[in-house]
Amino acid sequence: MIPKISPGFEDVLPVEYRELVQDGSYGRNLRIKDLGTFKESIEEHPLCAGCALSLSIRLIVASLPCPEDTIVVGTTGCNSILMPQLAIHNIHSLFGNQNAVASGLKRALKIRYPDKHKDVVVVAGDGGTADIGLSMTMHSWFRRENITTIMLDNEGYSNTGGQESSMTREGVVLYMAPLGKKYPKTRMFEIARESGCAYVAAVSPASPRRLEKMVRRAILVARAIGPTYVQIYCPCATNYKFSPSETLKRTKDDEQIREYMSSDAKELIERLGE
Amino acid sequence: MHFPIILFLTKNWLESHMASAICSQKDYKVVPGPEAYLSPAAASMGIVLPEKGQGLIEGQIVSEKVAMEAIAKKLLGAKNPTFFPGPNVLWAVSEKAVAKAVALQEMVKAVPGMKIIPMPDYRPKYPMINPEVEINPNHPNLTIWHNEIDVCVFAGVHCHYANLALKIIRGGTDCYTIALCANPGHEDAMISLRDVHVEDIRRLTKVIERLREGSK
Ligand code: SF4
Numbered sequence: 425m426i427p428k429i430s431p432g433f434e435d436v437l438p439v440e441y442r443e444l445v446q447d448g449s450y451g452r453n454l455r456i457k458d459l460g461t462f463k464e465s466i467e468e469h470p471l472c473a474g475c476a477l478s479l480s481i482r483l484i485v486a487s488l489p490c491p492e493d494t495i496v497v498g499t500t501g502c503n504s505i506l507m508p509q510l511a512i513h514n515i516h517s518l519f520g521n522q523n524a525v526a527s528g529l530k531r532a533l534k535i536r537y538p539d540k541h542k543d544v545v546v547v548a549g550d551g552g553t554a555d556i557g558l559s560m561t562m563h564s565w566f567r568r569e570n571i572t573t574i575m576l577d578n579e580g581y582s583n584t585g586g587q588e589s590s591m592t593r594e595g596v597v598l599y600m601a602p603l604g605k606k607y608p609k610t611r612m613f614e615i616a617r618e619s620g621c622a623y624v625a626a627v628s629p630a631s632p633r634r635l636e637k638m639v640r641r642a643i644l645v646a647r648a649i650g651p652t653y654v655q656i657y658c659p660c661a662t663n664y665k666f667s668p669s670e671t672l673k674r675t676k677d678d679e680q681i682r683e684y685m686s687s688d689a690k691e692l693i694e695r696l697g698e
Numbered sequence: 699m700h701f702p703i704i705l706f707l708t709k710n711w712l713e714s715h716m717a718s719a720i721c722s723q724k725d726y727k728v729v730p731g732p733e734a735y736l737s738p739a740a741a742s743m744g745i746v747l748p749e750k751g752q753g754l755i756e757g758q759i760v761s762e763k764v765a766m767e768a769i770a771k772k773l774l775g776a777k778n779p780t781f782f783p784g785p786n787v788l789w790a791v792s793e794k795a796v797a798k799a800v801a802l803q804e805m806v807k808a809v810p811g812m813k814i815i816p817m818p819d820y821r822p823k824y825p826m827i828n829p830e831v832e833i834n835p836n837h838p839n840l841t842i843w844h845n846e847i848d849v850c851v852f853a854g855v856h857c858h859y860a861n862l863a864l865k866i867i868r869g870g871t872d873c874y875t876i877a878l879c880a881n882p883g884h885e886d887a888m889i890s891l892r893d894v895h896v897e898d899i900r901r902l903t904k905v906i907e908r909l910r911e912g913s914k
Pocket residue numbers: 471472473474475476477502578582583659660661662663
């Protein structure tokens with residue numbers, strides 16, 4: 425739904441809200457190329473300088489095909505400090521529950537709005553998706569829920585001071601993992617593909633247009649076919665001890681762009697011209 | 699044989715403490731604070747919601763008529779009366795919401811000097827809100843303190859966020875809170891009406907106008 429202000433209250437609403445109504449992204453089919461020309465749904469946030477999560481979230485939000493009919497489901501992690509400030513419906517779930525919450529929400533929305541697409545998009549960190557919530561994540565894929573899962577992969581538990589996650593690379597030493605990771609990074613791309621996701625992609629914010637294309641494809645395939653997964657590499661400046669100004673370079677150097685789509689998904693994407 | 703003595707002491711201790719707990723619940727009044735960093739939920743202190751046709755004044759059930767008169771008196775006697783509209787009336791989500799917004803603005807006009815400060819949504823904003831122009835349910839005390847509001851009216855705020863805001867205001871400020879609730883009322887407000895719809899707001903406005911004219 426595109427928000428309108430009740431008559432007579434226009435002058436009392438803070439300017440930020442008036443701008444969102446007059447010049448926000450709702451109902452305008454805006455894209456990443458339009459950034460800087462409209463009032464964005466996320467502006468201020470408390471994440472660290474140089475955090476690739478904040479850049480990725482900005483790009484994800486600008487890529488949503490229908491922000492006014494999107495509900496973002498998140499969970500604990502650095503990103504969850506930013507998420508409640510989005511001017512988009514969002515739910516914070518208990519740590520790891522995000523795909524279960526999103527499944528229920530999507531099913532309820534299908535019943536409540538049978539003639540309308542309501543996009544349910546999980547945006548969570550690697551700890552929430554691949555460790556603590558792995559069971560919920562995978563079971564939502566096994567059940568073929570019509571939801572998109574986006575993992576912000578910063579390769580560790582960052583907001584608790586730097587513990588290793590299953591997405592941390594082998595051998596990496598973090599503040600609270602001084603002996604180095606003893607086993608390889610979990611292959612979530614392959615797990616998603618084998619668990620029934622119709623569309624799976626890996627990208628980083630160093631390629632904004634590609635990220636946009638992948639997020640849009642994932643959401644459109646989830647609407648029509650089944651679960652989808654996008655893994656976004658978001659290195660953490662604070663725990664990986666690099667200068668905030670190096671974030672993009674690091675992201676670009678390490679970027680691993682991959683894409684898989686089922687034949688149904690391929691056909692749909694071609695038909696939609698995405 | 700110490701065992702019976704311990705039992706006896708425990709029984710006495712329990713009886714005396716239960717008695718004081720029951721007594722404090724019975725005597726509890728929902729009045730302006732600052733009450734405590736974490737003021738208790740009025741419901742946990744024994745305050746119950748009104749039935750249809752009734753209202754609440756400081757935790758006591760009264761008729762709706764009496765509650766309306768009390769609201770009008772409080773608003774007309776306030777130094778800095780302020781209306782806090784919530785998302786259910788600020789946003790034109792339905793014809794009902796728009797009609798209610800219009801009726802509430804008529805009410806505001808009836809109270810000399812009444813200001814409007816909106817609660818557009820419930821996002822816990824960082825680093826902080828601008829208390830001059832908005833109120834947030836997660837730290838409503840900032841807006842009350844900054845604007846020195848002595849009496850406020852809430853309408854159009856979803857139940858759980860209204861209760862949160864009302865409790866925080868009671869905990870940290872001396873502001874008198876009034877809730878115009880569309881559902882069963884708010885026990886955490888100092889005065890609460892229930893089932894408040896357009897026609898009820900207009901009736902309240904008429905009461906305010908009558909008392910205002912009468913005091914001239
Ligand atoms: S700790 Fe790392 S992931 Fe978390 S906000 Fe800071 S830079 Fe971003």
